[in-house]
Amino acid sequence: MAGISSTSTVQIDKEDFDERFLTCKICEKPYDDSDRVPKYLPCLHTYCKPCLADYIKEQKDFDCPDCRQQTKTPKSKADGFPNNFIVLNQKSFFETQKKVKHGLSIPCQSCRRSENSSAVSFCSECRAFLCQFCHDAHHHTSGLASHQVKTIKELSKAPESMEESIFRQKDYCNKGRNHRNQELTLFCDHDRCQLPICLQCAFLDHTKGEGHEPVEIEKAVDKYRARIEGKLEKVKTRHVKINSIIEALDKELTELDKCTNTQKKQVETFYSTYIKDLENRKKKLLKQVQAQKEKVQRALLHEKEEYQTHLAVTNSTWTFTDNALQHSSEIELLAAKDDISQQLDKVSAQGIKERLSLVKEFPKFFHHKSVPSNIVNGTVFAGYADKITSKVVTSAAKKGTTSKTGITPLGMDGKPLGVSGLPIAVKILDPDNQQLEAWIQDKGDGTYDVRYTPTKAGKHSLTINIYDKNMDGNPYSIDVQG
Secondary structure, rough: OOOOOOOOOOOHHHHHHOHHHOOOOOOOOOOOOOOOOOEEEEOEEEEEEHHHHHHHOOOOOOEEOOOOOOOEEEHHHHHHHOOHHHHHHHHHHHHHHHHHHHHOOOOOOOOOOOOOOEEEEEEEOOOOOOOOOHHHHHHOOOOHHHHOOEHHHHOOOHHHHHHHHHHHOOOOOOHHHHHHHOOOEEEOOOOOEEEEOOHHHHHHOOOOHHOEEEOOOHHHHHHHHHHHHHHHHHHHHHHHHHHHHHHHHHHHHHHHHHHHHHHHHHHHHHOOOOOHHHHHHHHHHHHHHHHHHHHHHHHHHHHHHHHHHHHHHHHHHHHHHHHHHHOHHHHHHHHHHHHHHHHHHHHHHOOOOHHHHHOOHHHHEOOOOOOHHHHHHHOEEEEEOOEEEEEEEEEEEOOOOOOEEEEEEOOOOOOOOOOOOOEEEEEOOOOOOEEOOOEEEOOOOOEEEEEOOOOOOEEEEEEEOOOOEEOOOOEEEEEEEO
16 A cells, blocks of 8 residues: 655654743643643733633733733633644644654544554544554555555654644534534635535535535635735734844944943043042043943833834744644634734734934043143043033124123033033134134133124024034024124
8 A cells, every 4th residue: 555645744843843832931831732721812922721811810901921912801711712723733743743753552543442442554545543453444445445554663764754734633514413424625705604614514504596605625725825924924024124123223232332342441541641630530431431321221222122022923923823824724724814814914014113223322432632731620521422412502692792602511411511621613604604703711610602793693603513523403593683
C-alpha cells in the first residue's frame, strides 16, 4: 500500500515553535483541553480559562493584561470567550509526534473495540490512527484499499517530517440522525447563516432557491483566507513602520549616551587644570548635563514604550492570525474569521503618529576660547546642543533716541545663568534691511543690555548669538516709533 502522500502544508517542528505560545502568560503553566483550556480575547491574546476567570471576576469590562485593550465581559464570563484552537491543535500534534517518535501507545481512532487497542498505522484519507484490525480491513476492503496508509514504524523513522494537517480528524455534521456520518464539506455563505454544512443540510435547509448560498468549503476558506491575508498585509506594514520608529528611538538613545559621554569628557578635560578653584562649579555642570540627559531619556523611553506596546499588539495579532491561517482546520478558521477580522481591522485602523527627533534637546557644554583667562569669573555653563535660550525684554524705541534691549541668558532648567563675560553678538536691521550700530553692556550680574540709536521708524529685527549659536527665538521684532 502506498505511503502518505506529500502535501503543501507547512511542516511544524517543536524546536521551531515558540513554546511560550503553549503556556499561559499569567500562571506560566501549559494549556490543556480540560483544566487549563486556552481562551483568546478580541485582541487575540490568549490565557487559560482559570486565570482569565480570576482576572475578570465581576468586572463588566476589563483591560487585556498584555495590551490593555478594553474588552467587554461576556454573560458567561470566561466561558464566553472562544477556545484557542491553534494552541489545542499544536499541543495535540506535538503530543502525537512525541508518541510516534518514542513508540508510545496511540489509541485506534477508527473503531471502538477496546480503549486499549493501540494503533499500528495511520491512514491519511481517513485521518485516523488504525489498530491492527482496522489496518487489515484497509487491505481487504475494496473501498479502503486505495487509501494512503503508513505504519507507525515508518512514521517513527522521521517524526519531524510529519505534517500537522494530516492528523486533523474530519468534521462531521451533528444536526441529527439523518445527517450521521455526513462530512462537513460545504459552507453556507449567506449573511444570516455563515455555517459549515453537510450535503444533507444543503438539500434540506440551505437551498439556493430559498436564498442560501452553499459553496464548497474549500472555496469559502479561499475567499475568507484572501480577505484575512489582505488585512494582515496592512498589519505587517504597520509593524514595519512602528519597528522603524523604535529603531530610530534606539539610535537616538545611543546618540544621547554618546553625546552625553563626549560632553562629560570635555568638561572633565577642561576643568582638570583648574580643579582646585572650580570643583564646585564642575559638579554643578555635570549635574545639569546629567539632568538634561535623564529628561530627554525619559521622554525617549516613554515614547519607545508606547511604540513597543503598539508593536506588541501588532505582532501578537499578526502571529495569531498567521498561525490561524497555517495551523487551523477549515472549520476552525471559519469559526474564528470574524474575531480575527475585527482585530485586524482594529489594529490596522490605529494611526501611527509622526514623531519629532529630540536630538536638539541633548546636553551641550559651552565655553569660549578666552575662558581660561576668565574662568574664575564663571564664564562656563551647560546648555543645549543647538540652541541657547534667553529672556529678551525690548524697551520702547523711538527714532533718533538711544534705545535698549535687555538679555538674560537661561540655563537648561529655565533659570537665569547668572554668568557674565559671555561672548554675545547682536545684529539690528532697519526696515530697509540696513544694519545699525549696536553695542553690548555686560552688567556683571548675568544680564546684558543692547544699546542702539534707530534712524528710521518702523519694524526693526534683532538677531542675538551667544558662542556663535543662534539664540532661540531669533529674530526678535522691535517697533520703532517716529
